[in-house]
Amino acid sequence: MSLQWTLIATFLYAEIAVVLLLVLPVASPQRWQRLFKSRFLQSLGQQASMYFLVLLAILVLFLLDAIREIRKYSSPDIHDHAHPHLDAEMQGNMRLFRAQRNFYISGFALFLSLVIRRLVILISAQATLLAQSEASMKQAQSANAAARSYLQKSGESAENASNEVHDKNIKELKIQLKELESKKTELENELAKEKKDKLAVKSQADSLAKEYDRLNEEHSKLLTTGGDKKSD
Numbered sequence: 767m768s769l770q771w772t773l774i775a776t777f778l779y780a781e782i783a784v785v786l787l788l789v790l791p792v793a794s795p796q797r798w799q800r801l802f803k804s805r806f807l808q809s810l811g812q813q814a815s816m817y818f819l820v821l822l823a824i825l826v827l828f829l830l831d832a833i834r835e836i837r838k839y840s841s842p843d844i845h846d847h848a849h850p851h852l853d854a855e856m857q858g859n860m861r862l863f864r865a866q867r868n869f870y871i872s873g874f875a876l877f878l879s880l881v882i883r884r885l886v887i888l889i890s891a892q893a894t895l896l897a898q899s900e901a902s903m904k905q906a907q908s909a910n911a912a913a914r915s916y917l918q919k920s921g922e923s924a925e926n927a928s929n930e931v932h933d934k935n936i937k938e939l940k941i942q943l944k945e946l947e948s949k950k951t952e953l954e955n956e957l958a959k960e961k962k963d964k965l966a967v968k969s970q971a972d973s974l975a976k977e978y979d980r981l982n983e984e985h986s987k988l989l990t991t992g993g994d995k996k997s998d
Contacts, residue, residue, distance in 0.1 A: 835865030
């Protein structure tokens with residue numbers, strides 16, 4: 767294998783290793799994102815697009831060269847001319863095999879270059895989405911905690927307000943109870959006074975009835991005495 771194809775094959779093996787590292791769960795997307803945003807890669811990132819285009823152009827050139835070699839050594843004219851000589855035919859088949867091998871090496875290297883670029887973009891996007899989801903989750907948790915604290919404070923204020931209303935109602939009821947007790951005392955005093963007045967009136971009525979009876983008896987006696995005097 768020539769030097770350039772050895773380098774391309776080495777590059778292909780390196781690409782396979784990188785794809786395996788990116789596909790297998792070796793590291794989280796956040797770690798890959800930190801690696802992608804490292805100072806070294808950031809310094810290369812300014813010219814990464816140009817490097818990538820140059821790499822693609824080189825791989826495309828080698829791929830086209832491999833296709834040309836395949837078409838060259840798979841031509842039926844060459845096999846017809848080389849058929850009488852076995853050594854020449856074997857050398858043609860060997861060159862055709864090398865051309866096909868170079869075609870596969872350059873084709874897979876080109877394909878894996880595109881795959882690695884796409885994987886890097888997807889991993890970066892996934893890391894960004896994970897960071898946004900974590901930020902949204904933290905924001906939702908803080909909002910939930912704030913809502914709970916607000917509800918707790920509002921519940922405590924409502925409870926305090928209800929306690930104040932309850933105390934106010936109790937005070938009003940005590941005042942009303944005192945007023946009712948004072949009215950009850952006044953009514954009892956008035957009732958006792960009325961009972962005294964009733965007893966006094968009753969005693970006066972009894973004394974008047976006794977006086978009336980006495981006067982009636984005296985009148986009867988006077989009438990009796992006057993009748994006796996007339997008969998005499």
